[in-house]
Amino acid sequence: MKIAIIGAGNLGLSIAKGILNSKGSNYIYLTKRNTAELYNFEQYGNVIITSDNREAVKKSTILIFAVQPSQLEAILVDIKDLLKTKHVIISTITGFSIAKIESIIGAKHHIIRSMPNTAISVGKSMTCVCSNEKGKGKINLAKAIFNRMGHSMEVPEEQMQAATVICASGIAFWMRLIRATTQGAIQLGFDATEAQELAMHTCNGAASLLIETGNHPEEEIDKVTTPKGCTIQGLNEMEHQGLSSSLIQGIVASFEKISRIREGQL
Numbered sequence: 001m002k003i004a005i006i007g008a009g010n011l012g013l014s015i016a017k018g019i020l021n022s023k024g025s026n027y028i029y030l031t032k033r034n035t036a037e038l039y040n041f042e043q044y045g046n047v048i049i050t051s052d053n054r055e056a057v058k059k060s061t062i063l064i065f066a067v068q069p070s071q072l073e074a075i076l077v078d079i080k081d082l083l084k085t086k087h088v089i090i091s092t093i094t095g096f097s098i099a100k101i102e103s104i105i106g107a108k109h110h111i112i113r114s115m116p117n118t119a120i121s122v123g124k125s126m127t128c129v130c131s132n133e134k135g136k137g138k139i140n141l142a143k144a145i146f147n148r149m150g151h152s153m154e155v156p157e158e159q160m161q162a163a164t165v166i167c168a169s170g171i172a173f174w175m176r177l178i179r180a181t182t183q184g185a186i187q188l189g190f191d192a193t194e195a196q197e198l199a200m201h202t203c204n205g206a207a208s209l210l211i212e213t214g215n216h217p218e219e220e221i222d223k224v225t226t227p228k229g230c231t232i233q234g235l236n237e238m239e240h241q242g243l244s245s246s247l248i249q250g251i252v253a254s255f256e257k258i259s260r261i262r263e264g265q266l
């Protein structure tokens, strides 16, 4: 596969690292206007760094767009005359609908809308995808690309905003939970490095238990909560303080904000 990442910023570079680590491409084009920041990637023999989006499009078949929402339209207008049937257009852009992409480049192209997260750089992204009518034939290809760097799920386009909150913003939400657990561990006497090690590996273990067993979280909680024990004491105090409620309210607030972004009311 010949892949171009148009917009090598936070997410674009995370995707690039994921592709490079999974050896998922013959070579990758990385584009941005200021390419000086990409000097680290020169060590990889199969990375071509350029500010020329048109060159990247001509030389690649998979085009992953990872620019800010306000930057996409001008880029698509600039490259649309180069688009051929070989191209699969994968957008990661928040709030940019397939209909809007089609209105710029036409509906005859394979268009995939995707929502990965930054854990793609370490092969652990939860990525949601959907496509236009023409792109249906390429959705399995897109899923295969993302499955090499984590796990993917096809969702209806109407759920992409919600998927953004849960999966993309979700990385930040889980980081804050791990950070809070770390702070608790420091208060209990561990040094900062040990505390983070304990918090992140316990978090990893909890998620792995659910992924590998398919169990419901409460089933696993029941195995840990000794009657009259310390776990239920801590859990109930967390719930009295609003743990589940605050998480749900935060997720809903994030979703309300993303809906306003889509309507252009930043």
Ligand SMILES: NC(=O)C1=CN([C@@H]2O[C@H](COP(=O)(O)OP(=O)(O)OC[C@H]3O[C@@H](n4cnc5c(N)ncnc54)[C@H](OP(=O)(O)O)[C@@H]3O)[C@@H](O)[C@H]2O)C=CC1
Pocket (backbone or CB within 6 Å): 006, 007, 008, 009, 010, 011, 012, 031, 032, 033, 034, 035, 053, 066, 067, 068, 069, 071, 075, 092, 093, 094, 115, 116, 117, 118, 168, 169
């Ligand atoms: N960050 C995240 O976790 C996630 C982000 N997203 C979405 O991904 C997109 C990118 O987000 P993020 O990576 O955080 O944003 P960044 O601002 O970090 O990256 C955008 C990149 O696009 C480059 N760029 C701007 N204009 C052009 C152009 N004309 N040609 C080529 N490159 C260009 C910029 O570099 P330069 O200015 O040098 O050109 C910059 O490096 C957004 O739409 C966001 O909604 C989706 C899921 C998760």
Ligand SMILES: O=C(O)[C@@H]1CCC=N1
Pocket (backbone or CB within 6 Å): 094, 164, 168, 169
């Ligand atoms: O915070 C944001 O708006 C973007 C979308 C998901 C991750 N970053």
